[in-house]
Amino acid sequence: MVTGKGGVGKTTVAAALALALTAGGERVLLVEVEGRQGLAQLFELEPLPYAERRLGEVDADLRLLAVDAEEALLEYLELFYKMGRAGRALRKLGAIDFATTVAPGLRDILLTGKVKEATTRKDDNGNRMYRAVVLDAPPTGRIGRFLNVTAEAARLAKLGPIKSQSEGVAALLRSPMTSVHLVTLLEEMPVQETTDALQELAALGIPAGKIIINGSRPPLLSGHPKVTQAALKRGLADAGLPADQATIAGLRAEANAHLARTALEEQLRTELSHLGRPIVELPLLPDGVDLDGVQRLANILGS
Amino acid sequence: MMLRMDALLADPEVKIIVCCGSGGVGKTTTAAALGLRAAEVHGRRTVVLTIDPARRLAQSLGLTELDNTPRQVKDTQLHAMMLDMKRTFDEVVLTHTAPERAKEIFSNPFYQAMSSTFSGTQEYMAMEKLSQLRSADSWDLIVVDTPPSRSALDFLDAPARLGRFLDGRMLRILLGPARAGSRSVFNLVSASFGAFSKVVQKILGAQLLTDLSGFVSALDSMFGGFRDRAEETYRILQDPQTAFVLVAAPEPDAIREAAYFAERLNAEQMPLAGLVLNRMHETAVPELDAATSAAAASAIRASHPLAAEVLEVHSLLMRQIVRESGMAAHFTDQFPGVPVAKVPAQATDVHDLSGLRIIGAALADAVG
Ligand SMILES: Nc1ncnc2c1ncn2[C@@H]1O[C@H](COP(=O)(O)OP(=O)(O)OP(=O)(O)O)[C@@H](O)[C@H]1O
Ligand SMILES: Nc1ncnc2c1ncn2[C@@H]1O[C@H](COP(=O)(O)OP(=O)(O)OP(=O)(O)O)[C@@H](O)[C@H]1O
Ligand SMILES: [Mg+2]
Ligand SMILES: [Mg+2]
Numbered sequence: 001m002v003t004g005k006g007g008v009g010k011t012t013v014a015a016a017l018a019l020a021l022t023a024g025g026e027r028v029l030l031v032e033v034e035g036r037q038g039l040a041q042l043f044e045l046e047p048l049p050y051a052e053r054r055l056g057e058v059d060a061d062l063r064l065l066a067v068d069a070e071e072a073l074l075e076y077l078e079l080f081y082k083m084g085r086a087g088r089a090l091r092k093l094g095a096i097d098f099a100t101t102v103a104p105g106l107r108d109i110l111l112t113g114k115v116k117e118a119t120t121r122k123d124d125n126g127n128r129m130y131r132a133v134v135l136d137a138p139p140t141g142r143i144g145r146f147l148n149v150t151a152e153a154a155r156l157a158k159l160g161p162i163k164s165q166s167e168g169v170a171a172l173l174r175s176p177m178t179s180v181h182l183v184t185l186l187e188e189m190p191v192q193e194t195t196d197a198l199q200e201l202a203a204l205g206i207p208a209g210k211i212i213i214n215g216s217r218p219p220l221l222s223g224h225p226k227v228t229q230a231a232l233k234r235g236l237a238d239a240g241l242p243a244d245q246a247t248i249a250g251l252r253a254e255a256n257a258h259l260a261r262t263a264l265e266e267q268l269r270t271e272l273s274h275l276g277r278p279i280v281e282l283p284l285l286p287d288g289v290d291l292d293g294v295q296r297l298a299n300i301l302g303s
Numbered sequence: 304m305m306l307r308m309d310a311l312l313a314d315p316e317v318k319i320i321v322c323c324g325s326g327g328v329g330k331t332t333t334a335a336a337l338g339l340r341a342a343e344v345h346g347r348r349t350v351v352l353t354i355d356p357a358r359r360l361a362q363s364l365g366l367t368e369l370d371n372t373p374r375q376v377k378d379t380q381l382h383a384m385m386l387d388m389k390r391t392f393d394e395v396v397l398t399h400t401a402p403e404r405a406k407e408i409f410s411n412p413f414y415q416a417m418s419s420t421f422s423g424t425q426e427y428m429a430m431e432k433l434s435q436l437r438s439a440d441s442w443d444l445i446v447v448d449t450p451p452s453r454s455a456l457d458f459l460d461a462p463a464r465l466g467r468f469l470d471g472r473m474l475r476i477l478l479g480p481a482r483a484g485s486r487s488v489f490n491l492v493s494a495s496f497g498a499f500s501k502v503v504q505k506i507l508g509a510q511l512l513t514d515l516s517g518f519v520s521a522l523d524s525m526f527g528g529f530r531d532r533a534e535e536t537y538r539i540l541q542d543p544q545t546a547f548v549l550v551a552a553p554e555p556d557a558i559r560e561a562a563y564f565a566e567r568l569n570a571e572q573m574p575l576a577g578l579v580l581n582r583m584h585e586t587a588v589p590e591l592d593a594a595t596s597a598a599a600a601s602a603i604r605a606s607h608p609l610a611a612e613v614l615e616v617h618s619l620l621m622r623q624i625v626r627e628s629g630m631a632a633h634f635t636d637q638f639p640g641v642p643v644a645k646v647p648a649q650a651t652d653v654h655d656l657s658g659l660r661i662i663g664a665a666l667a668d669a670v671g
Contacts, residue, residue: 005327257650288626
């Protein structure tokens with residue numbers, strides 16, 4: 001599972017992690033559950049269907065799946081109650097949407113249930129279908145509730161297949177097969193949410209994985225806490241650049257802003273290091289994320 | 304075109320400013336900065352309704368308690384509050400129903416789920432709080448922050464969606480033929496619903512339907528329809544006394560969302576005052592471009608390591624500035640008529656009053 005505050009790079013990191021896990025020719029499934037087509041956007045594909053499709057653009061057995069709660073409920077109804085056509089009729093009327101919305105817990109049980117099914121699925125030879133299933137999970141603000149399926153189920157249903165299904169999911173989530181990685185930026189709020197989420201996971205007994213610092217920048221000026229005017233002036237002159245007052249003042253202001261930023265980042269890094277989880281840093285890709293960029297991040301995660 | 308923010312804040316006809324945009328772009332910061340400036344610079348009786356502010360900002364605004372009422376911010380004329388969505392929902396219930404009935408509703412598991420987790424409840428309750436503040440009539444200006452949803456449009460759509468669910472035909476039909484009105488639906492459909500109800504019962508247990516039914520009938524007796532309320536607040540948003548300030552960061556997702564939102568406001572005839580491009584990087588040395596700076600840095604790395612790194616910092620900054628202005632142009636090319644305010648990225652987070660004043664001045668282009 002890959003979670004983190006909104007916008008920190010969950011989808012990007014989940015994709016990179018999935019790609020890294022295909023190393024050695026393994027088959028990996030990358031799943032999204034938020035109905036946002038984030039994977040399609042990342043890989044520049046048409047919207048993904050509710051089906052496991054191999055990503056043709058990479059030389060690896062990486063499969064993508066966008067789980068949809070309504071589809072998952074229909075699949076479920078078909079499986080247990082053979083409600084194929086009637087189910088689709090209900091969907092047209094909005095009943096399926098209704099059922100998965102009015103009871104938010106039901107939605108999460110269906111989504112995590114599908115992840116469990118893919119994780120434990122075997123092929124014809126009895127081997128696990130996937131080496132790993134990587135979930136681009138909901139953000140930290142909702143992760144506890146999302147993963148706490150049994151509590152939600154208990155609130156909704158005292159008996160019946162939903163209850164036993166949720167118990168199966170809960171057991172898997174609490175087993176060593178699961179690891180919840182936390183993506184963060186070196187900014188105040190994402191770091192705070194990482195701290196909160198770790199506490200929440202611990203309380204739920206769900207294993208936390210690594211802290212992944214995304215968008216990390218090269219440590220420029222780290223050995224130079226003070227940028228003096230004289231040193232800067234000599235350097236500019238030697239480089240054949242204008243060394244007038246305005247240029248020097250402008251560049252110094254930029255350098256000082258950078259130092260202030262890195263001081264704050266350093267403080268946040270220290271805070272993160274006290275959380276007791278292994279930390280991995282992924283660089284800020286200066287020109288944004290494309291397939292090559294995902295591959296670069298995958299190489300770092302893989303090593 | 305430049306956004307004349309001070310004119311907007313000073314305009315007595317403008318009574319509500321809604322700060323919207325996609326997640327994390329700076330909606331809460333902008334709302335707080337605008338509120339503070341309206342109160343301090345323009346002397347308007349201003350309240351800012353914040354939603355999930357960062358902890359340190361909340362502390363600076365004195366929002367240490369979630370008590371759902373506006374409080375004066377220390378050393379300022381601004382009043383601020385933080386939305387407590389569950390409590391607002393409870394208040395709505397309490398004002399419309401007898402205490403024993405309210406108790407029943409509060410203990411219903413559907414109410415609990417809906418009042419705390421339903422996506423859309425936060426948006427709905429923000430609107431609800433806005434109408435409450437508006438009818439209190441003690442404010443010249445209400446500045447509203449919007450919930451941290453991934454899509455800016457959620458703010459417009461979620462209340463109606465929640466209204467539809469709570470007020471919905473679907474609930475009535477689902478609850479079966481016992482309830483009046485459902486017979487009008489033609490047979491095959493109601494047969495499917497019958498089957499569906501049975502399946503729901505099998506999967507989730509009969510208790511669930513009982514709870515659901517209790518929830519619906521409780522709400523039913525209570526309001527003249529959630530949908531009506533949602534529609535009413537929607538109309539407030541179309542009123543000329545409301546101004547939308549759209550916030551975006553110069554990143555692809557945020558700009559795309561801002562464009563969707565601007566289109567939508569236009570279609571709904573909701574008044575868009577302008578776009579705030581927040582966290583824009585800037586330089587005092589624009590004539591030294593990224594490539595020149597990087598080349599110079601490598602030329603003097605050995606002889607002048609400090610100057611070389613300063614040039615590298617500048618080079619990275621210039622690259623970022625070029626990328627960001629390209630992003631901004633995506634929006635401004637598409638909406639040349641929408642005024643824009645640019646707010647520089649601060650070196651550190653904005654979490655105190657002096658930080659908010661700096662942002663406020665930048666929003667009004669009144670820096671220095
Ligand atoms: N290491 C990186 N370097 C540069 N850009 C990055 C990096 N990681 C992510 N991004 C960019 O940041 C933005 C947000 O990333 P992403 O969509 O992966 O975040 P997210 O956490 O999944 O967001 P959401 O909460 O909206 O789902 C995207 O535009 C992405 O391209
Ligand atoms: N111009 C700026 N320069 C530097 N930091 C900023 C700036 N504007 C906002 N921030 C910081 O960015 C973070 C996010 O800002 P803010 O909370 O206002 O965003 P938001 O849009 O309300 O987010 P959410 O969608 O989560 O509610 C905060 O830590 C804030 O201090
Ligand atoms: Mg994502
Ligand atoms: Mg906010």
